[in-house]
Amino acid sequence: MNLAGRSVRFRLSRPGREALKNIVPDSEYVDGLVVDENHMGVWVSLAELEPATGVVLFKWDHFSTAILEYEPEVPVERSPAGFRP
Amino acid sequence: MTDSDFQVNVPSGFSNPDRQNLSDEERAVARGIAGSEEEFRRNKLEFLAAEDRRRQRGQDLGKQVQAVLAELGADYRLVSVTWNGNTLSWTLEVSTPQASHNVVLPWTLVDDVLDARTRGEFQRLRNMVLFGLGRRELIFERHR
Numbered sequence: 001m002n003l004a005g006r007s008v009r010f011r012l013s014r015p016g017r018e019a020l021k022n023i024v025p026d027s028e029y030v031d032g033l034v035v036d037e038n039h040m041g042v043w044v045s046l047a048e049l050e051p052a053t054g055v056v057l058f059k060w061d062h063f064s065t066a067i068l069e070y071e072p073e074v075p076v077e078r079s080p081a082g083f084r085p
Numbered sequence: 086m087t088d089s090d091f092q093v094n095v096p097s098g099f100s101n102p103d104r105q106n107l108s109d110e111e112r113a114v115a116r117g118i119a120g121s122e123e124e125f126r127r128n129k130l131e132f133l134a135a136e137d138r139r140r141q142r143g144q145d146l147g148k149q150v151q152a153v154l155a156e157l158g159a160d161y162r163l164v165s166v167t168w169n170g171n172t173l174s175w176t177l178e179v180s181t182p183q184a185s186h187n188v189v190l191p192w193t194l195v196d197d198v199l200d201a202r203t204r205g206e207f208q209r210l211r212n213m214v215l216f217g218l219g220r221r222e223l224i225f226e227r228h229r
Contacts, residue, residue, distance in 0.1 A: 004194050005209030007224070033212055033224055036191075045216055047225040053216070073203035 003034040003042060009067040010044075016062030023049070023056055032058075091151070092165040093143035095136055104130060139168055143175065145199055146190075149207065150177055153214045161218070179218060188217030 032044035041059040115125035164178040
C-alpha cells in the first residue's frame, strides 16, 4: 500500500520518540499526513509543524505501527480490453 | 489541448508532429538506426498515441483537481497541468489569491486515483493538493 496522501496515526518506537522529541509532541501516537515515502522512511506533514508546508522525516525504525482508516471500495467498472467479435 | 479552461502540457518527443510524412531529419534517422522508414513511422505512431493517452490523463486529472479547488472558492483556479518526463510526475499550476503555486504529484498517486476512482483515492488527491497549496488546516480539521 502506498501511503502518500493518506492520513496516518503512527505509534512511535522508543528510538523514534527520542529522535523526534523536540519536533513532535511527546506522545506514543502521532497523527500526520504522509506526503512522500522512500527508502529512508516517510515524509510527514503534522498539524502542529510550522511552516504549513514543512514536513518531517519519520525513519522506518522511528515507528512500530502505522494505523489508517481503510474502507473497502469497488473500483469503477471498466470495459474489457480487446477486440469485439 | 481541448476546450477546458486549463492547459494540458505533454511535451512531445518529436519536433515534427506530422503522423504520415517524415521530415528529412527523421528519414536520416530511420536509415541510420531504425532499419526502415516504415518501421520508424510505425514506432512514431505508437509513441504519439501514447502521448495522446497521457494528454487525456492530464485532462482527467485537471478536472478532478478543479473539483478540489471549487471547495476553496473562485479565487483558486487551475491554470495548467504539465507532465514531467524526467521525474515521472505531474505539475499543477494553481492561481491563488496570494500567488501562483506549483503542486507536484507523483505518477503513482495520479494513476492510483484515476484508475480506481474510489472515494478513498480521491481523498488522497485532495489531501495532496491542499497540502501543496499550504491549506493544511483543511486536511486535519476533520480529525479534531
